[in-house]
Amino acid sequence: MKIILQSIRLLFVLTVLTGILYPLVVTFFAHVAWSEKAEGSLIIANKRAVGSELLAQKTEDNRYFWPRPSAADYATIASGASNLGPSSTALKKAVEERTQKWREANELSAETPVPSDIQFASGSGLDPHISPLAAAQQIQRVAAARNLSLENRAKLTTLVKDSVEGPQWQIFGESRVNVLKLNLAMDRLLFSPQPQ
Amino acid sequence: MSPGEILQICLYICLLVAATATFGPWMARVLTGETTFLDFFLKPVERAVYRISGIDPEIEMNWKQYARAVLAFNFFGFVLVLLLMLFQGILPFNPAKLPNVPFPLALNTAISFMTNTNWQAYSGEAAMSYLTQMAGLGVQNFLSAATGVGVMLALIRGFVRREASELGNFWVDLVRSTLYILLPLSFALALVLVSQGVVQTFSSYVTATTLAGQEQIIPLGPAASQIAIKQLGTNGGGFFGVNSAHPFENPTPLSNFLEMFVILCIPAALTATYGKMVGSMRQGWTIFAAMMIVFLMTLGGMLWAEYATNPVFGTGALMEGKEMRLGVANSVLWGDVTTLASNGSVNAMHSSLSSLAGGIAILNMLLGEVIFGGVGSGLYGMLMFVLLTVFLAGLMVGRTPEYLGKKIEAFDIQMAMTAVLLPSACVLILTALGCFTEAGRASIANPGPHGLSEILYAFASMTNNNGSAFSGLNATTNFYTLSGSLAMLVGRFGVILPVLAIAGNMVTKKVTPASAGTFPTDGGLFVVLLVAVVLIVGALTFFPALSLGPILEHLLVLSGRIF
Numbered sequence: 001m002k003i004i005l006q007s008i009r010l011l012f013v014l015t016v017l018t019g020i021l022y023p024l025v026v027t028f029f030a031h032v033a034w035s036e037k038a039e040g041s042l043i044i045a046n047k048r049a050v051g052s053e054l055l056a057q058k059t060e061d062n063r064y065f066w067p068r069p070s071a072a073d074y075a076t077i078a079s080g081a082s083n084l085g086p087s088s089t090a091l092k093k094a095v096e097e098r099t100q101k102w103r104e105a106n107e108l109s110a111e112t113p114v115p116s117d118i119q120f121a122s123g124s125g126l127d128p129h130i131s132p133l134a135a136a137q138q139i140q141r142v143a144a145a146r147n148l149s150l151e152n153r154a155k156l157t158t159l160v161k162d163s164v165e166g167p168q169w170q171i172f173g174e175s176r177v178n179v180l181k182l183n184l185a186m187d188r189l190l191f192s193p194q195p196q
Numbered sequence: 197m198s199p200g201e202i203l204q205i206c207l208y209i210c211l212l213v214a215a216t217a218t219f220g221p222w223m224a225r226v227l228t229g230e231t232t233f234l235d236f237f238l239k240p241v242e243r244a245v246y247r248i249s250g251i252d253p254e255i256e257m258n259w260k261q262y263a264r265a266v267l268a269f270n271f272f273g274f275v276l277v278l279l280l281m282l283f284q285g286i287l288p289f290n291p292a293k294l295p296n297v298p299f300p301l302a303l304n305t306a307i308s309f310m311t312n313t314n315w316q317a318y319s320g321e322a323a324m325s326y327l328t329q330m331a332g333l334g335v336q337n338f339l340s341a342a343t344g345v346g347v348m349l350a351l352i353r354g355f356v357r358r359e360a361s362e363l364g365n366f367w368v369d370l371v372r373s374t375l376y377i378l379l380p381l382s383f384a385l386a387l388v389l390v391s392q393g394v395v396q397t398f399s400s401y402v403t404a405t406t407l408a409g410q411e412q413i414i415p416l417g418p419a420a421s422q423i424a425i426k427q428l429g430t431n432g433g434g435f436f437g438v439n440s441a442h443p444f445e446n447p448t449p450l451s452n453f454l455e456m457f458v459i460l461c462i463p464a465a466l467t468a469t470y471g472k473m474v475g476s477m478r479q480g481w482t483i484f485a486a487m488m489i490v491f492l493m494t495l496g497g498m499l500w501a502e503y504a505t506n507p508v509f510g511t512g513a514l515m516e517g518k519e520m521r522l523g524v525a526n527s528v529l530w531g532d533v534t535t536l537a538s539n540g541s542v543n544a545m546h547s548s549l550s551s552l553a554g555g556i557a558i559l560n561m562l563l564g565e566v567i568f569g570g571v572g573s574g575l576y577g578m579l580m581f582v583l584l585t586v587f588l589a590g591l592m593v594g595r596t597p598e599y600l601g602k603k604i605e606a607f608d609i610q611m612a613m614t615a616v617l618l619p620s621a622c623v624l625i626l627t628a629l630g631c632f633t634e635a636g637r638a639s640i641a642n643p644g645p646h647g648l649s650e651i652l653y654a655f656a657s658m659t660n661n662n663g664s665a666f667s668g669l670n671a672t673t674n675f676y677t678l679s680g681s682l683a684m685l686v687g688r689f690g691v692i693l694p695v696l697a698i699a700g701n702m703v704t705k706k707v708t709p710a711s712a713g714t715f716p717t718d719g720g721l722f723v724v725l726l727v728a729v730v731l732i733v734g735a736l737t738f739f740p741a742l743s744l745g746p747i748l749e750h751l752l753v754l755s756g757r758i759f
Contacts, residue, residue, distance in 0.1 A: 003261075003265055004272075006250055006265075007268040007269040010249040011269065011339075012248075014338070014370075014371075015276065015331055015335045017374075018335050018338040018339075020331060022334075022383065022421055023330045023334065023418040026386045026396055026418070026420060027396050027418060030387060030390040030396040033387070033390070034390050038390050038396040039397050039399060040395050040397070040416050040444065041447075042404070042414070048404075049403070049414070050404055050405065050407065051406050052444075054393055054444060055412070057406040059406070059407060059408040061408055076413050077401075077413055078436070079321075081441070081516075081517045082668075083641060084641075085642040086548070086549070086551050086554075087551065087646055087757070088642055088646070116511070116514065120518075122519055123517045123527075123543070124438045125438065127519050128443055168450045172448075172449035172450050173448070173523060
């Protein structure tokens with residue numbers, strides 16, 4: 001009986017400590033130091049949220065760069081992956097379709113290798129990044145859809161190059177391009193050109 | 197593999213050794229009640245906790261009292277989580293207006309978090325209110341890990357103390373490991389994670405209008421605080437459904453490295469804690485070495501399997517289910533670490549790993565989560581294998597087996613065998629049940645041998661309190677939630693109770709001084725024996741099941757046969 005009472009009282013105290021105080025204190029310090037990140041790294045334009053720089057957005061518009069395929073069609077509640085295994089006919093079919101669609105949309109020859117991140121769907125279904133090669137292969141399509149002049153085309157190529165993030169601290173992770181940030185930077189670059 | 201990827205793996209291993217050497221002995225000081233620099237802040241809190249709970253920290257418990265305290269405390273923790281889920285619709289901190297959780301799922305989830313499994317048959321962002329996550333699931337993340345440490349301490353005291361009956365005070369072990377180890381580390385890690393972009397807020401979900409003009413609902417929540425302890429406490433239950441593959445849960449390569457490092461940090465360091473407490477660091481390092489050898493073997497195997505060419509796709513290192521910022525090597529390293537450590541968080545979808553890499557992930561769990569394993573539970577599980585090894589070595593040299601000066605007798609071996617065999621039997625019986633019943637097969641997502649792997653993975657994961665999954669399997673059906681609840685209970689308490697019984701028996705024995713005939717339990721020979729026993733038990737028990745699942749799938753893929 002004593003053990004039961006002690007259990008309940010201790011559970012109560014530890015719930016207050018680890019379940020209420022701890023998250024509240026972390027939230028407080030998180031907002032003091034990194035409030036934008038704690039709130040989801042939102043990108044705000046004209047006082048409206050355009051998205052989060054950490055979450056991919058669905059787009060099939062030729063004027064924008066496309067993110068990696070998403071098995072859950074970029075759903076956020078809840079996001080998900082295909083979970084298809086290495087012996088899956090469905091996966092093989094999806095990869096063949098994606099590869100073909102990619103080559104057609106970006107006017108690539110049938111021999112051009114398509115990067116793995118474009119052939120295969122991401123784990124989160126919301127992967128915000130693509131490989132540098134996947135970004136480069138889209139420049140032609142985006143530029144054509146926007147009727148860019150030769151000068152702007154060169155600017156866009158430079159922008160894509162500059163958008164490549166290397167491994168963090170030179171050590172961790174892979175080289176990648178954030179698709180939403182690239183698309184927004186491109187809109188800024190092309191709609192309000194900086195005076196030379 | 198690129199040089200950068202190899203460098204990250206080497207860095208991981210070096211840091212793990214360094215953490216064991218430094219943090220392990222420090223934890224021994226905390227757990228034996230010595231003063232540390234944290235006392236200044238935390239001693240008053242600790243005293244207040246005892247006062248409010250009506251606990252006298254000086255009173256010690258024998259093994260039966262200790263076991264009763266473990267069971268009672270876990271039971272009420274389970275009840276609290278269950279109630280929070282069943283009534284979250286009418287409770288506060290539910291800005292997304294999520295409905296009450298249905299009973300079978302709530303039962304499964306409550307048992308899952310109490311047993312340190314964190315198997316999830318739901319997606320957090322679509323099913324659990326902020327209050328449920330924080331005050332229910334988050335709390336169990338701390339307490340289930342602390343429970344593991346407590347049981348481990350009782351076993352260590354059983355070895356160390358002579359002709360006694362008391363094994364320590366469970367409340368003190370629980371409170372000290374929570375307050376001095378888990379809370380400060382979680383706090384620090386949570387803030388670093390926020391700095392990388394992990395969300396931590398009580399705001400409601402945000403609706404954004406995307407560049408393409410569509411609506412995108414952005415889920416938020418107090419995630420960082422919970423993700424920190426889910427990694428540190430080898431819990432693994434994600435705040436979001438796709439766990440640490442979600443960019444809000446694991447936004448950068450650095451957050452990935454840290455989350456991955458802390459999975460093994462405490463379980464590895466506890467081997468040195470053990471060495472310090474039994475008065476011989478060599479004993480601790482011997483266990484560490486055995487764990488490290490199996491870790492390197494499985495990691496090597498998984499990397500080889502994942503980078504090998506899949507003839508169906510004409511290439512290896514497929515990016516299916518993996519994230520661009522993390523890449524293939526980090527996904528495989530995490531996959532190995534999380535299945536060895538009974539953590540079960542994932543940063544890539546294990547179901548889409550190559551056949552053999554997925555198979556090694558299953559084998560890792562089937563070894564009983566003793567290679568580093570869960571916080572506390574990994575070490576007491578490994579000590580069961582140590583006893584078996586000592587026993588086998590004793591049989592070979594024809595002498596009464598001894599460990600740390602204590603004679604190992606029939607009762608101890610019976611209990612150790614129970615702790616090893618009970619979970620194994622549970623996995624095999626339930627997997628067979630899953631294959632033979634329509635209810636079990638209906639949940640399969642991938643046809644062919646991969647379907648068997650999905651069922652085997654599910655029961656290996658739940659029974660061994662891991663919590664990761666081949667998530668194609670639909671685990672929300674009554675068959676899986678209910679049988680899984682049973683598996684998680686057997687896997688947790690079917691080991692804890694025999695361990696405490698051994699501790700209770702060991703603590704009464706006297707210590708016989710080592711002689712020339714004593715078989716040494718430190719050093720290279722014992723490491724080799726221990727590794728062999730762990731691998732042979734795992735291989736003999738599960739080789740048939742593994743050969744019908746991942747191994748068969750691998751052979752069929754090699755010959756171009758797909759499903």
